[in-house]
Amino acid sequence: IVSVSSLERALPFYEGVLRMSRTYASDDLVTLHGDGLEVLLRQRTPTPGGGGVAPSFRVADVDAATASAVAVGARVVDAPADQPWGERQAVLHDPDGHLVCLVAPVG
Numbered sequence: 001i002v003s004v005s006s007l008e009r010a011l012p013f014y015e016g017v018l019r020m021s022r023t024y025a026s027d028d029l030v031t032l033h034g035d036g037l038e039v040l041l042r043q044r045t046p047t048p049g050g051g052g053v054a055p056s057f058r059v060a061d062v063d064a065a066t067a068s069a070v071a072v073g074a075r076v077v078d079a080p081a082d083q084p085w086g087e088r089q090a091v092l093h094d095p096d097g098h099l100v101c102l103v104a105p106v107g
Contacts (some may be wrong), residue, residue: 003046003047004096005043010095011030014041016068019059021033029042046096048097048099049099054099055100057101058104059102059104061104062088066080069092072095074092074100076090077092077099088104
């Protein structure tokens with residue numbers, strides 16, 4: 001469950017950038033699915049932070065997804081870079097300030 005200040009502002013990131021599909025929606029709740037993952041967005045005051053947990057989302061192109069994320073209000077923490085464990089990774093704050101990673105295999 002991800003608390004978001006505005007579903008309207010959050011959905012372009014989760015649906016557009018992360019390519020998740022909406023499976024349920026109400027006034028203050030949207031359920032999204034993608035690649036075996038379920039994310040529930042709940043419109044309420046978010047409490048973002050960098051402490052402890054940062055979900056990683058596999059994307060086809062980390063650089064392109066990072067640019068798309070920034071275009072819809074995300075902020076880059078660590079720019080896309082190849083990592084020694086074999087992934088290209090970018091670390092971002094989503095539009096509500098939650099820490100997320102975008103990853104893809106190198107090569």
